[in-house]
Amino acid sequence: MPEGPAGVEGQVTPVYRDMQNLFGKVAQETIQENREINVRRTQEETAPQIGRLTVSVNIDGTWRRVFDEKRRPVIAEDGSLQRIYTAVSNEDLSATRVLIQNAIGYDASRRDSVSVHNITFDRAAQFAEEDAAYFRQKQIQTTIIIFLIGLVVLLIAFIAVRAITREIERRKRLEAEERARREEALRQQALLQAEEEGMDISISVEERARMELQESVVNMTREHPEDAAQLIRTWLLED
Numbered sequence: 001m002p003e004g005p006a007g008v009e010g011q012v013t014p015v016y017r018d019m020q021n022l023f024g025k026v027a028q029e030t031i032q033e034n035r036e037i038n039v040r041r042t043q044e045e046t047a048p049q050i051g052r053l054t055v056s057v058n059i060d061g062t063w064r065r066v067f068d069e070k071r072r073p074v075i076a077e078d079g080s081l082q083r084i085y086t087a088v089s090n091e092d093l094s095a096t097r098v099l100i101q102n103a104i105g106y107d108a109s110r111r112d113s114v115s116v117h118n119i120t121f122d123r124a125a126q127f128a129e130e131d132a133a134y135f136r137q138k139q140i141q142t143t144i145i146i147f148l149i150g151l152v153v154l155l156i157a158f159i160a161v162r163a164i165t166r167e168i169e170r171r172k173r174l175e176a177e178e179r180a181r182r183e184e185a186l187r188q189q190a191l192l193q194a195e196e197e198g199m200d201i202s203i204s205v206e207e208r209a210r211m212e213l214q215e216s217v218v219n220m221t222r223e224h225p226e227d228a229a230q231l232i233r234t235w236l237l238e239d
Helices: 090-104 124-196 205-223 225-238
Strands: 010-020 025-035 039-046 054-059 062-065 083-086 113-118
Parallel strands (some): 054 113
Antiparallel strands (some): 025 039, 062 083
């Protein structure tokens, strides 16, 4: 503790303050000495000093895919999606430089330097991931289209087979009906000729049963064509 004049006791109180701002650090030291007779104050302030500022900024341009006249992505020779790179214009670089200078408090007297350049960044990994996602989606779409086409083909084949089967059954039914009509016409003609010639015609029990069966078949064919077709198929299988 420093001493004052003889016979006088004093008190020294050192005070330290640290202050910070955007550009640097301020150190302030204040020494206050209290005495009974006189007072001595010492204050020291150190202002911040900013040296030369150097700022460099690199800006990447923009990439876009290339499409054909049908709005389909163009595939490059290496199998990737073709893209076109557009560099940043000089006007945009100049405007960016001005914005940076205003943000840092540019001072030409300090020989501050702000440089803005257009540099193409390496986006190989990003493009590879985008291409893989596109081709996966394309493969899924192709699989769905093939599945739908196969389903439509099966449906058309089922309808065609069903239509052909019904047509075959209809023709068989018509042939059976026509054959029954011809047989009935021949029988009626034979009976008529016999009556005209005065012949005594006696029909056996078997013949009468056969005639009744034919008549029943004709009637069933007209009233229940589906059952008649099933019956015809059964006869054909037995034959």
